[in-house]
Every structure is written in structure tokens, then in C-alpha cells.
Amino acid sequence: MAKNSGNKSKAKFSVYIKRYWQLYAMLFLPLLYLVVFKYAPMIYVQIAFKKYSLVQSVWELPLAKNHGFEYFIQAFKNNDFKYALRNTLTLNLLDLVFGFPAPIIFALVLNELCFTRYKKVVQTIAYMPHFLSWVIIYSLALQLLAPNAGLVNMIIKDLGGEAIPFLNDEAHWIGSYIGFGIWQNFGWGSIIYLAAIAGINPELYEAAAVDGAGRFRKMWHITLPGIKPTIVVLLIMSLGNILGGGFDRPFAFQNNLVMRVADVIATFVYRVGIKGLQFSLTTAVGLFQSLVGVFFLLMANFISRKLGERGIW
Known part of the structure; x- marks a missing residue:
């Protein structure tokens, strides 16, 4: 049988x-x-x-000191790595606080527009920065925000004010960095939320209109709850990348005057690992970065499930 x-x-x-x-x-x-x-x-x-050598196979490399943890200890004793770790966390948290809600708000506002043609034009304009490289965006930033020749500072000086060091002062640099990051990504990020809004049952809006609900009430009680699962999933994924981030953006925006707040793990790995040929040290840093990202991802998903949301698995 x-x-x-x-x-x-x-x-x-x-x-x-x-x-x-x-x-x-x-x-x-x-x-x-x-x-x-x-x-x-x-x-x-x-x-x-292991102690890396260009002439040996990775399997033949001798184990590093302290039972193989020599380079992890060395990394946490390195002040440049500590600054890079702090800056990565700071910039990514600011990106999360200010950048994460931006596409949600934009999608909600865009969904309320009645004129279809105008809506498409706004969408296209908002999507376009996503296709620009960070080198081009930094070139635009220089043209706009440079202390002497930048358009914004020229207008400020013409009005009797003093030039603002948007790209040369640490506090102003962080604001410029976060602002341009939001500008590049909010339009593209709104696509997922607009797709989620499109899947909400139209009968809910009709029933709300019969009950006398205005646009804000519909947005608050129907649209936002309707896209809540999507928001939770994307938030969990963003938390998993809290110690990550790309290389292009910080590298393009860096200059010697703001390196204390602009040097992140990705640029530290490039400078110390690739240019400095310390491959074991920067591999240890990259492994630590990945493990922390996985930890945040698991914790965010666990908390989401405990609060009654679906999570990502």
C-alpha cells in the first residue's frame, strides 16, 4: 500500500x-x-x-590571535571605526525618522488629487531624482548650496544676510545630507504605498461618504489602516538596514571639513580595507555590520508579530 x-x-x-x-x-x-x-x-x-595573505588560499590562512577575534578587538579599539559606527547609526536613524514618513505622506496626498493629468505630472517629477546618481545630486547641491557661488547663498547675501555653510559646517551638512536623501527617494518610495492604496475596497470610501466623512476622515480611518501592513513590512526592512546604507551617498557628500560626522562604515571599509589593504580588519567590520542588521531585523519582526501585525514571515 x-x-x-x-x-x-x-x-x-x-x-x-x-x-x-x-x-x-x-x-x-x-x-x-x-x-x-x-x-x-x-x-x-x-x-x-584569519591573518590574510594575498599568496595563500583562504583555507590555508592561519587563525588570528585571541582565538580568531583579533580583528574584532582591533576594530573596537580603533577611534575611526567608533566614529564611523556612531555616524552610521546617527545618519540612518535620522533617515528613518524624517525619510520614512515622507513617501507615505506623499502617497496619501497624491491619492487625494482629483485631476488625473496633474497627478501624473507630479508623480513623474517626484520619481525623476531616483534615477540620478549621487555624484550628479552632489553637483546640484554644490550649485545650490556652495558658500560663495551657490544660488541659495547668493540670494541670501543679496537680501542682506550671511552665507550659510550648508556643506562645510557639521550640523548644516547633516541637514543637507538628510534633505537630499529624502528628495531623491520619497517619490520612488511612494509607488508601493500607492499600489497598496489602490487595493483598498472603494465601497469603504462610499460608505464613509454616506456617513458624512470628509477627506481627512477617510484618509485617517480608511486609507492609513488599509496600508498599515505595508508600512509595517517596509519599516521592519528599514530597521534591518539601520547599520547598513550605501557607499555612494556619503562618499559623494564627504569633504575634509565634515569628516568627523560624515565618515560612515562603508567609507571606513573603503579607506582602511581597500586603500589601506587591511582586508581582515574590514571583513570583521563588515561581518559585525551584517550581524547587527540581522539582529534588528529579527527583533523588529518579533515585536511586530507580538503587536498583532503580520511581519515579514
């Missing part, structure tokens, strides 16, 4: 594969990409625990 059930299962599996083999064939290249470029490089994570 068990043999017959096993044969039936094999026959069903064979029929299933014959019917849907195209779908699995389409998945082959993405899976190959993940294996080659994402999982295979994980072999070299062990460099963080």
Missing part, C-alpha cells in the same frame, strides 16, 4: 514538472546569480578570523 502511494506521488510530481517546467527554467538564472554572487562569496567571511 505504501509502495503504491509512493508511486502515485512520483507520478503526480512528474506530471506537475512536465506542466510547469517553464517556470522552473525561468528561475534557474536568478538562482544561479544568487549562488555565484551572494552565497559563494560567503566563503571569504572567514578572512575576518
Whole structure:
């Protein structure tokens, strides 16, 4: 009996594969990409625990001192790494506080626009900065905010004020950095929220209108609860990247006058690891960064599930 059930299962599996083999064939290249470029490089994570040498295989490298934790200890004794860790957390938290709500607010406002053509124009204009590289955006920032030749400061001086060091003073630099980050991403980030809003049942708005609810009431009691699961998922993913962040943006905006607040982990790894050839040290830093990101991701998902939300798994 068990043999017959096993044969039936094999026959069903064979029929299933014959019917849907195209779908699995389409998945082959993405899976190959993940294996080659994402999982295979994980072999070299062990460099963080070994004394790296260009002439030896990664498997033959000798173990570092302190049971392999020499470079982790060295990193936490390095003042430049401490500054980079502090700056990464500070800038990413500010991005989260000010940047995360921006696409939500924009999507809510855009959803309330009645004129379809105007709505499309606004969407297109808001999306465009996402396709600009950070080098181009920093060039625009220089043209606008440079102390002497920047358009904004020229207007301020023409009005009798003093030039503001947007890119040369630490506090002003942080504001400029966060502001340009919001400007580049809020339009693109709103796409997901607009898609979530489109999935809300229109009958809810009709029922609310019958009850006398205005636009703000509909937004607060229907639209926001309707996109709440999407907000929670994206917030969890953002918290998982709290110690991450890209390299392009901080590297493009950095200058010698603001390095104390502008040097982040990504630029520290580039400067010390690639230019300074300290591969074991910066591999240890990268591994620490990834582990902290996973911890925040798991904690955020756990708290979300405890509060009754779906989470990401």
C-alpha cells in the first residue's frame, strides 16, 4: 500500500514538472546569480578570523590571535571605526525618522488629487531624482548650496544676510545630507504605498461618504489602516538596514571639513580595507555590520508579530 502511494506521488510530481517546467527554467538564472554572487562569496567571511595573505588560499590562512577575534578587538579599539559606527547609526536613524514618513505622506496626498493629468505630472517629477546618481545630486547641491557661488547663498547675501555653510559646517551638512536623501527617494518610495492604496475596497470610501466623512476622515480611518501592513513590512526592512546604507551617498557628500560626522562604515571599509589593504580588519567590520542588521531585523519582526501585525514571515 505504501509502495503504491509512493508511486502515485512520483507520478503526480512528474506530471506537475512536465506542466510547469517553464517556470522552473525561468528561475534557474536568478538562482544561479544568487549562488555565484551572494552565497559563494560567503566563503571569504572567514578572512575576518584569519591573518590574510594575498599568496595563500583562504583555507590555508592561519587563525588570528585571541582565538580568531583579533580583528574584532582591533576594530573596537580603533577611534575611526567608533566614529564611523556612531555616524552610521546617527545618519540612518535620522533617515528613518524624517525619510520614512515622507513617501507615505506623499502617497496619501497624491491619492487625494482629483485631476488625473496633474497627478501624473507630479508623480513623474517626484520619481525623476531616483534615477540620478549621487555624484550628479552632489553637483546640484554644490550649485545650490556652495558658500560663495551657490544660488541659495547668493540670494541670501543679496537680501542682506550671511552665507550659510550648508556643506562645510557639521550640523548644516547633516541637514543637507538628510534633505537630499529624502528628495531623491520619497517619490520612488511612494509607488508601493500607492499600489497598496489602490487595493483598498472603494465601497469603504462610499460608505464613509454616506456617513458624512470628509477627506481627512477617510484618509485617517480608511486609507492609513488599509496600508498599515505595508508600512509595517517596509519599516521592519528599514530597521534591518539601520547599520547598513550605501557607499555612494556619503562618499559623494564627504569633504575634509565634515569628516568627523560624515565618515560612515562603508567609507571606513573603503579607506582602511581597500586603500589601506587591511582586508581582515574590514571583513570583521563588515561581518559585525551584517550581524547587527540581522539582529534588528529579527527583533523588529518579533515585536511586530507580538503587536498583532503580520511581519515579514
